[in-house]
Amino acid sequence: MDVVLLSRIQFAMTIGFHFIFPPISIGLAWLLVIVEALGWKKKDEVYVKIGKFFGKILALTFAVGVASGIVMEFQFGTNWAQYSKFVGDIFGAPLAAEGVFAFFLESGFLGLYLFGRNKVSKGVHWFAILMVAIGATISAFWIIVAGSWMQTPAGYIIQNGRAELTDFWAAVFNPSTVIRFFHTFDAALITGSFMMAGVSAYFLVKKRHEVLAKKSMKIAVIFGLVVSLLELFPFGHESGREVAKLQPEKFAAIQGLYTTQSGAPLAVFAIPVMPPPELKAKIEIPNLLSWLAFGDPNAEVKGINEFPQENLPPLFITFVSYHNMVVLGMLFILLTALGSIQLYRNKLWESKKLLRIFIWAIPFPIFACELGWIAAEVGRQPWIVYHVMRTHDAVSTSIVPGDLLFSIILFFLIYLLIGILYIYLLVKEIKHGPENITEREVLS
């Protein structure tokens, strides 16, 4: 095993694990902004209870997110030293900006939100959760700036053996930043709604805390429907168009288009096999891909055969992860739409089957986030910076495979432990429910 492969495994593992948590925190934080505003304005204790209960879930998730995120800030230096030297002039700035504009804001005000409920006025307390939500969102923005620059680099020139900044705003708002930000941020909102909906559904099925659960379910389902629809159109759609325009090899790979054609069909289902690359058992809709990508049903879409072999991303994993993400996205619309219809007909509280599905659907948006991330990042390979620097040129030269095996095993064990404990404590917190909080706290 070489240093490049091991470094990639470690990076994928650490980021993949970390990326479970921020979407939940961002989504829940914005939902709590709504909940706390209702509690404050309506002077309704039930909303305060919802806030306290989901605040505990937010705190747990946030803590694991912070813990797993510490590694991220330093891993570019430890494992990708050549990359850090080459792009440091551009890539360090968004990471530093994330610290200055986001980390301080979210962590400081989360402390105030969780521990300051009785120490500050209701308005200041609401402001605290608003700052947590804004901070988490700004954090997402800056890290997406960094990630997008690797996909569609802009605002730089190559000189003195490195990439040097020429235009800060061009680098920040590189061609894929804005759409990737909305696409990812909206995915986080979906993740938060499904967390809140699933937990509320659990209480409704168990006939516990029903007054509270009906209110939180209502907020989560309606909010969830809006954000799930927005994810399909415009965010998902525009994301796809951006890839088609700017990264045609990646587009061909995720769509499974192996030969260039006009009036390209959209593969709804298929099993990619290779070599040579081919789709088996496929179900296609004629001309749809051309129309979706370029707004013209007869437009030509470039296939994999157009590009040199050494510039191609892995085909199987990109196709499969992208398609499963889309399927899950459709499922979110279906579920939240059914939920909203039942809500409108005043029958949601009796629809036990649907409620049960909502419980099981809690992790689905997380899967969708991970799949989307895999499609985007694996689709960028073999480049670490698209068409500028190759991944195998980017690793640290001073580390040996033994070092990496040690760190991979160590992080794997730590994350496994923390992951299991997170789920255990989350389930425990949910089963415990929002009431009796005082009683338990006195015991501990």
Place this chain on the structure above:
Amino acid sequence: MDLNLIWFLLVGVLIIGYAILDGFDLGVGVIHLFTKDESEKRIQMNAIGPVWDGNEVWLLTGGGALFAAFPIVYATVFSGFYIAFILLLAALIFRAVSFEFRGKVNSIRWKKLWDIAFGLGSLLPSILFGVAIGNILRGIPIDENGNFIGSFVDLLNPYSILIGLLSLSMFTLHGAIYLTTKSEGELRDRMIKLISKIWTIFVLLYVVATFFSIFEAPYLFDRILNNPLFWILFILLLGSVLYLPVVVKSAKFFLSFILSSITIASVIGLTAVSLFPRLVPSNINLNYSLTIYNSSSTERTLFTMLIIALIGMPIVIAYTIFIYRVFKGKVEITKESY
């Protein structure tokens, strides 16, 4: 003043900010490891509960700023100190989750487990930061292309371990002083006793480390005696260290916290002044050292980052002060506590 110099100062400010703020909660963690009484442990954890996370952000932002301003240093030091950094990160991960996990299960064993994770997660970084600084001060094997060519074992040398113990004593002292501002009665009395012991250890270690440095890294003393900044920091250090026991004795705890903060700032300031303009000396050839000029980003990036810092940091400082004011005073255990 050129931008490289400004960024040398700003990275220094971030490191000092981190050492003062996370320093006291690392110190509280170390003290926690040796505390037996359960209610004292809870007071200790809740004394830092609402603020530790914000304090650790100083480290993350410092890392980001180092990456942005001096990417060659970021890349060379972190990849060179690979195993040490992985251990540091592992410790910080355990420390971060232990706050949230500890109180969630009502079992003595569970609590003990996370007490140990929190304690070791504070002890290990307190030492490792010093070990890293020690290695940087004595120089690391950097070749003419700015690449690190040493190994992990080289990092464990008597000088660096001494600096590791020095940073441990400095943070523990700072943590004990912080706890006097947050507690009453027995716990506070115990802390006052602890302060006088650790103060002695800290002063001894600092004197020994200074003399050791003359042999280990003579270049640190090249020009500093003519540097007025050196003398200002030296006098600040001397004054704050010597005045500290007097202030603790007369029970002015907040003032003693300010004094130990000044001590930390001047210790780090003196280190920075003696390194300047080098950031990482090379022990192969001093001319291969990474300096604030040969390891920096371009002027454009440094300028952009300066604007970001000038807009962002005043806002950060304003709301940090606001949040600390909300939580000022003695710890009260309530139902929201850890």
